[in-house]
Amino acid sequence: MMDAVTVPPFERFYETWSGEILAFLRRRLGAADAEDAFQETFLRALRGYDGLEHGRELRAWAYTIAARVAADVHRRRRPAAEAVEGTADDSRPAYAEIEHLADGLPPTERAAVVLRYGYDLSYEDIGAALGSNADAARQATSSGIRRMRRKELQ
Secondary structure: OHHHOOOOOHHHHHHHHHHHHHHHHHHHHOHHHHHHHHHHHHHHHHHHHOOOOOOOOHHHHHHHHHHHHHHHHHHHHOOHHHOOOOOOOOOOOHHHHHHHHHOOOOHHHHHHHHHHHHOOOOHHHHHHHHOOOHHHHHHHHHHHHHHHHHHHHO
């Protein structure tokens, strides 16, 4: 039981998830940008690895970092002239705009809502990040949105 929560050495973490994370980044960014994003993802992971308290949900943690890196790449790709007229030019990324709204949700629903609407991930990718499948990700996202709406109406 203790092995399930112990943080493995970073090398084992890297060997376990690097292939899956690279494939995810290639799907999100294309082969040209995926390599740099992959390196940035694991550099960020390495910087934060010593601060982890347990080894649960390392896969979801790695996907969250990769999704943030992919969002950064997409944001840098988009020229300023491409901004749609009439929309607010908020310097905050999309996930930062909804994270506070999802604060009161259970962890799985919060993660599903933020990954879906903040990072624009597919349900398949969200399911993979949460260690489940696309149907479970869709259900968690839907439940989270319903809770947020009920909270808003109160």
